[in-house]
Amino acid sequence: MNASPPPRSPLIRTVDLAKDYPLGDTTVPALRGVSLDISAGEFVAVMGPSGSGKSTFMNLLGCLDHPSGGQYWLGGHEISRLTDDALSSLRNRRIGFVFQHFNLLARTSALENVALPLLYRGMGARERHERAAHRLRQVGLAERMDHHPVQLSGGQQQRVAIARALVGDPALVLADEPTGALDSRTGVEIMALLQQLNHEGITVVLVTHEHDIAAYADRIIHFRDGRVVDDLANAHRDAGADLAALSAVSA
Amino acid sequence: MNFYATLLIALKALRVNKMRSALTMLGIIIGVAAVIVMVAVGSGARAQVEAQIRSLGANLMMVFSASSTYTGARAAVGAAYSISEEDAYAIGRELTDVVAAAAPALRGSGQIVAGNSNWSTSFYGVTPDYFDVREWSIAEGRFFDQAEINGAAKVVVLGKTVADNLFGDASPIDQTVRIRTVPLTVVGVLAAKGQSPGGSDLDDVLLMPISTARNRVLGATSLAKSRAVGSIQIKLIDGIDSQYAEERVRELLRQRHRLQPGQDDDFTLRNLTEILQTREESSRVMALLLAAVASVSLLVGGIGIMNIMLVSVTERTREIGLRRAVGAQAGDILRQFLVEAITLALIGGLVGVLLGSAGAQAIGALAGWPIQLSASATLLAVSFSAAIGIFFGFYPARKAARMSPIEALRHE
Ligand SMILES: Nc1ncnc2c1ncn2[C@@H]1O[C@H](COP(=O)(O)OP(=O)(O)OP(=O)(O)O)[C@@H](O)[C@H]1O
Ligand SMILES: [Mg+2]
Numbered sequence: 113m114n115a116s117p118p119p120r121s122p123l124i125r126t127v128d129l130a131k132d133y134p135l136g137d138t139t140v141p142a143l144r145g146v147s148l149d150i151s152a153g154e155f156v157a158v159m160g161p162s163g164s165g166k167s168t169f170m171n172l173l174g175c176l177d178h179p180s181g182g183q184y185w186l187g188g189h190e191i192s193r194l195t196d197d198a199l200s201s202l203r204n205r206r207i208g209f210v211f212q213h214f215n216l217l218a219r220t221s222a223l224e225n226v227a228l229p230l231l232y233r234g235m236g237a238r239e240r241h242e243r244a245a246h247r248l249r250q251v252g253l254a255e256r257m258d259h260h261p262v263q264l265s266g267g268q269q270q271r272v273a274i275a276r277a278l279v280g281d282p283a284l285v286l287a288d289e290p291t292g293a294l295d296s297r298t299g300v301e302i303m304a305l306l307q308q309l310n311h312e313g314i315t316v317v318l319v320t321h322e323h324d325i326a327a328y329a330d331r332i333i334h335f336r337d338g339r340v341v342d343d344l345a346n347a348h349r350d351a352g353a354d355l356a357a358l359s360a361v362s363a
Numbered sequence: 364m365n366f367y368a369t370l371l372i373a374l375k376a377l378r379v380n381k382m383r384s385a386l387t388m389l390g391i392i393i394g395v396a397a398v399i400v401m402v403a404v405g406s407g408a409r410a411q412v413e414a415q416i417r418s419l420g421a422n423l424m425m426v427f428s429a430s431s432t433y434t435g436a437r438a439a440v441g442a443a444y445s446i447s448e449e450d451a452y453a454i455g456r457e458l459t460d461v462v463a464a465a466a467p468a469l470r471g472s473g474q475i476v477a478g479n480s481n482w483s484t485s486f487y488g489v490t491p492d493y494f495d496v497r498e499w500s501i502a503e504g505r506f507f508d509q510a511e512i513n514g515a516a517k518v519v520v521l522g523k524t525v526a527d528n529l530f531g532d533a534s535p536i537d538q539t540v541r542i543r544t545v546p547l548t549v550v551g552v553l554a555a556k557g558q559s560p561g562g563s564d565l566d567d568v569l570l571m572p573i574s575t576a577r578n579r580v581l582g583a584t585s586l587a588k589s590r591a592v593g594s595i596q597i598k599l600i601d602g603i604d605s606q607y608a609e610e611r612v613r614e615l616l617r618q619r620h621r622l623q624p625g626q627d628d629d630f631t632l633r634n635l636t637e638i639l640q641t642r643e644e645s646s647r648v649m650a651l652l653l654a655a656v657a658s659v660s661l662l663v664g665g666i667g668i669m670n671i672m673l674v675s676v677t678e679r680t681r682e683i684g685l686r687r688a689v690g691a692q693a694g695d696i697l698r699q700f701l702v703e704a705i706t707l708a709l710i711g712g713l714v715g716v717l718l719g720s721a722g723a724q725a726i727g728a729l730a731g732w733p734i735q736l737s738a739s740a741t742l743l744a745v746s747f748s749a750a751i752g753i754f755f756g757f758y759p760a761r762k763a764a765r766m767s768p769i770e771a772l773r774h775e
Binding site: 176197201215 | 682690694769
């Protein structure tokens with residue numbers, strides 16, 4: 113309680129963060145006091161058995177949900193003090209989300225999907241499209257800008273989603289099982305992309321069940337029953353190199 | 364988020380479910396089209412009635428001799444008419460604050476013969492004021508003047524119907540017609556007026572100087588002596604309360620006729636403004652009825668919109684969650700769905716206006732009814748449909764805006 117942010121605050125600081133879900137007359141504790149610091153520029157993998165509270169934790173980090181207890185500072189701001197509109201604006205400007213099931217808008221071009229966050233900044237169409245196009249090129253989809261999600265493979269859709277997460281120049285990208293719906297090779301492609309962003313200075317927090325995927329992070333946090341049980345540095349693998357090796361084998 | 368972008372999102376969402384959007388609009392379309400058609404037909408009919416009444420003379424009031432309300436036979440034998448030319452002149456002279464003009468008229472009827480054509484009609488002995496009071500204009504030739512009245516000149520002005528029946532396509536001017544053996548020279552033909560509200564032919568008429576009618580054609584000495592007339596036609600000053608004018612005329616005539624308090628009037632007053640008012644009353648009742656029908660159909664249309672918007676909000680829960688996740692504020696979501704509902708209602712309203720206008724034109728062309736499209740009714744119908752969109756779209760939109768981002772995002 114009453115922990116104040118340190119003088120040089122990390123990007124993320126949680127103190128005794130807790131989340132209970134009401135279930136009938138009782139409550140289910142999904143998170144039972146998580147205290148963590150994540151510095152700007154880290155690449156963190158969150159692992160743990162199903163139901164251990166990983167998604168709950170990510171949703172709190174993403175300011176999509178309100179904690180039942182504890183504090184959460186993002187970039188020095190205590191989140192519970194912010195209004196709903198301020199949280200929307202925070203998500204818009206500082207956070208990018210990548211979901212397991214992509215969550216692209218159907219019947220909407222890749223370009224428009226990527227540009228969506230900028231719409232809520234009141235940015236004009238021209239600038240929106242320029243920025244979205246730039247991000248789509250960055251994720252290797254220069255040729256697919258006008259395609260709709262149904263015309264794209266799962267890996268391509270996830271890359272559109274990553275471009276969307278990046279378009280607002282966020283400090284933090286949160287990815288809950290971003291490779292969960294993809295085959296392992298496409299998973300490595302996505303990890304290569306995330307590593308590349310991380311090298312550019314964006315903090316990445318991702319949830320995964322797969323050790324092979326977590327291996328690309330430089331810190332691995334284990335959850336069990338709503339608590340952190342392990343928090344280890346990891347000498348990360350280079351996804352780009354793995355991808356090159358895979359290509360060499362199949363060639 | 365700017366309005367234009369919001370509108371584009373709304374239009375896109377409506378386009379995705381074209382059929383559903385169209386069906387949802389149907390209630391509004393039918394409601395608005397019905398309003399447009401009914402107002403067009405209603406105001407067309409009213410305009411026609413008003414035009415007909417106006418053709419009789421605007422602000423017209425008539426005084427009849429009490430006895431003239433009995434049969435023409437009795438009048439023809441010269442039963443004492445109770446009102447006189449002098450009464451007419453007195454009204455014109457003394458009630459200048461309410462009366463613009465007062466014209467005496469002496470009515471008769473009979474065979475009119477021209478060459479070997481003949482025609483039975485009513486004729487009136489009148490003064491030049493009569494043309495003004497009844498708002499006659501001349502199509503050909505001229506009216507007769509005061510000098511011709513003073514001299515009981517043998518001149519006559521024909522109504523269009525009479526002229527057509529006696530002379531066909533030839534010009535009647537300077538031709539001679541005979542009434543009861545009296546030859547009269549045609550000096551003018553009246554411009555056609557068409558039918559009266561009661562359905563009689565206003566152009567089946569023949570006008571001559573009142574002195575000519577009295578002294579030469581009717582030739583009744585008792586009439587000549589009394590200078591009695593069958594009716595006095597009065598044109599009121601524009602905007603004068605007809606009730607008040609009636610009181611003033613009644614007062615003057617009672618005084619001139621030396622009627623004691625308690626004694627009945629020996630004349631009858633009739634007022635066309637009253638007829639006009641009853642017409643307006645009935646058209647107001649009709650307008651209320653239309654408004655009721657329209658509001659029911661628009662209400663049903665509005666509920667349809669609310670229903671479909673609720674479905675749409677539920678279907679697009681994940682989309683709402685995603686938009687919230689990437690930074691949409693609750694207000695952005697509210698506006699998005701509200702604009703969608705308003706767009707739905709407005710497009711419905713505009714389509715309704717187009718269909719209604721086309722329908723009204725078609726009815727006008729097929730049934731031959733007079734149609735009057737009303738800009739204010741159109742504007743009202745369109746703004747009302749927008750209001751329906753706002754009213755019935757608000758609840759679904761607020762429901763969408765109040766969703767928690769995470770629950771919306773997790774929605775299956
Ligand atoms: N909306 C909710 N209402 C009630 N209980 C919930 C809700 N969301 C999560 N829970 C519960 O909270 C606990 C943690 O759930 P969470 O989704 O965070 O787990 P997870 O670690 O992400 O699991 P998985 O690996 O399967 O995605 C679980 O016991 C779950 O049943
Ligand atoms: Mg999860």
